[in-house]
Amino acid sequence: MAEQVDPCALLLKNSGEKTVELAMATAQEVVNRLDNVVLNIAISGETGAGKSSLVNAIRGLTDTDDGAAPTGVTQTTSEPTPYPHPTMENVTIWDLPGTGEPGFKPKKYIKTVQFKTYDFFIIVSATRFRQNDIVLAKEIKRNKKKFYFVRTKIDRDVEEEVKKGVLEEQTLPTIREDCEKNLNELESPPVFLITSRDLSRFDFQNLVETLEAELPEHKTQALVLSLPVYSQRSLEKKYNIFKKAAWASAITAGAVGGIPVPMVSIAFEFTVILSFLTKCYFSFGLDDKTLAKLSKRVDQPIQEMVRESSLVMAVAEKTFNAKKVAARLSATGGMDALCSILPVAGCIVGVAMSFITTQRALLEGLNEFHKLAKKVIEMAKLE
Ligand SMILES: Nc1nc2c(ncn2[C@@H]2O[C@H](COP(=O)(O)OP(=O)(O)O)[C@@H](O)[C@H]2O)c(=O)[nH]1
Ligand SMILES: [Mg+2]
Structure with a gap:
């Protein structure tokens, strides 16, 4: 089973704020920055x-x-x-x-x-x-x-x-x-x-x-x-931005549904994970259009390699097939629970999930995309 972590303490640590209210405001700001600048x-x-x-x-x-x-x-x-x-x-x-x-x-x-x-x-x-x-x-x-x-x-x-x-x-x-x-x-x-x-x-x-x-x-x-991913370094910069934003997306998953903290049981919105991962997917250049061009340019089966990831495919097809995505995320206790409760594509799940589980799901998805994008750079010899 997953270790016990206090979500409140984790939130304060991630946000660098002293109170939950301030942390929530910072989270909203971080999330807005991903989209609205x-x-x-x-x-x-x-x-x-x-x-x-x-x-x-x-x-x-x-x-x-x-x-x-x-x-x-x-x-x-x-x-x-x-x-x-x-x-x-x-x-x-x-x-x-x-x-x-x-x-x-x-x-x-x-x-x-x-x-x-x-x-x-x-x-x-x-x-x-x-x-x-x-x-x-x-x-x-x-x-x-x-x-x-x-x-x-x-x-x-x-x-x-x-x-x-x-x-x-x-x-x-x-x-x-x-x-x-x-x-x-x-x-x-x-x-x-x-x-x-x-x-x-x-x-x-x-x-x-x-x-x-x-x-x-x-x-x-x-x-x-x-910017397009043109080097390992450019990818790392993107990765760090998403990594730093994961906690904020996780916590606003609850707030978006209008449900305020209590921390331990924030209503969990599956669409938040998909929206976050979709941003990573495009920003890391894992979309079909980008990869088709790159594969052709460097004459390597890069697109095929990336398409083997069912997480990529789920995001690409916008099937929002929760089970598919969740099954691909490593089988932590939280993810097993996720698999069993997420029923229909794209719907908001009214099940209480912890901020910690959501954050873990975001980070696991992000890490998988990061690994794939690194492999793309290697195969394309972009350095
Ligand atoms: N070899 C090479 N050709 C370029 C490069 N950038 C533009 N060109 C070519 O230079 C020509 C003029 O470019 P364009 O972008 O239309 O110039 P603009 O009039 O300033 O918009 C086009 O034929 C381009 O293909 C480059 O970095 N390398
Ligand atoms: Mg011109």
């Missing part, structure tokens, strides 16, 4: 620089996917185009109009694109940064917003240099220095070298880490969860 990322730069491709890469899409921003098209729009994240609807990547036209007016541009909308700007170039990029950065700064310089299409440069016998290790610092020198008017801010074709290469991780250090914590969380 609004993040708006602006991608700017000259026409042809690679803005739309970066918009797609950040959203985990290739240029030919449904809903992808059109790329390689020469016509320009004068309006910013919002591209909502495919699975986190509060995260939007904005494809801004090109800045390269003669007579470009940064002040007017900033006004037209409604700079207040964005949490930060990414200024993209596939060559050295131009005067337009520099004046735009100055204007963004004057409006007290942050900007980051991204030099994209590095895969292409590296490839071309390799053909001439120049190694990648030599090419990268040369490009970096050249770009940074060109930005000395702005006191040479860092330039992040990336390729939208593969975010696991070059400086994308550094860019994300710089953003993490500079954005408010809740925005950072939305950013980390919304």
Whole structure:
């Protein structure tokens, strides 16, 4: 049998609060943060620089996917185009109009694109940064917003240099220095070298880490969860966010049903587990769309491997088949009970369950997804 743990003590420990009331308020905040944080990322730069491709890469899409921003098209729009994240609807990547036209007016541009909308700007170039990029950065700064310089299409440069016998290790610092020198008017801010074709290469991780250090914590969380899994490190960050949020989801399972604490017997809502695991599932990139693309790209049977997990399948099919999910979660005493009491798909179970059992179920599901996602990274050799 499971060991006796005092749910109240566990709640206080997990929340870091002194009273149950404060812990409940914190829990609600943690849960809201998983869903409701609004993040708006602006991608700017000259026409042809690679803005739309970066918009797609950040959203985990290739240029030919449904809903992808059109790329390689020469016509320009004068309006910013919002591209909502495919699975986190509060995260939007904005494809801004090109800045390269003669007579470009940064002040007017900033006004037209409604700079207040964005949490930060990414200024993209596939060559050295131009005067337009520099004046735009100055204007963004004057409006007290942050900007980051991204030099994209590095895969292409590296490839071309390799053909001439120049190694990648030599090419990268040369490009970096050249770009940074060109930005000395702005006191040479860092330039992040990336390729939208593969975010696991070059400086994308550094860019994300710089953003993490500079954005408010809740925005950072939305950013980390919304980015595709492109490395072991990016997965670990997501995992830690979910791990820290599990207790809060577990406790609000009771509160959502309008049932307040008594701690020991909170009404247990099965849909909470599924909603939590569905978020993990998409954020870890375990969904069919993502895996089908990855399997094809790296020519490995990754999708098949993941689909062997019945927990994944239950979440994927939205069958909300409680027995299937519960049976897959390891057979702790609590889980056995769960199997026997959860009758119909998707319904709220009016059975009293403890916060501890719910939390355990969330963590076990999370751990299984984490293991699978790690295996995906290994099979795809994403490092
Ligand atoms: N090799 C390579 N090509 C890229 C990359 N990013 C964009 N491109 C290509 O560059 C062209 C212009 O990109 P696009 O995103 O449409 O530029 P935009 O006009 O700034 O939106 C397209 O043909 C893209 O496929 C990249 O990182 N690597
Ligand atoms: Mg474009």
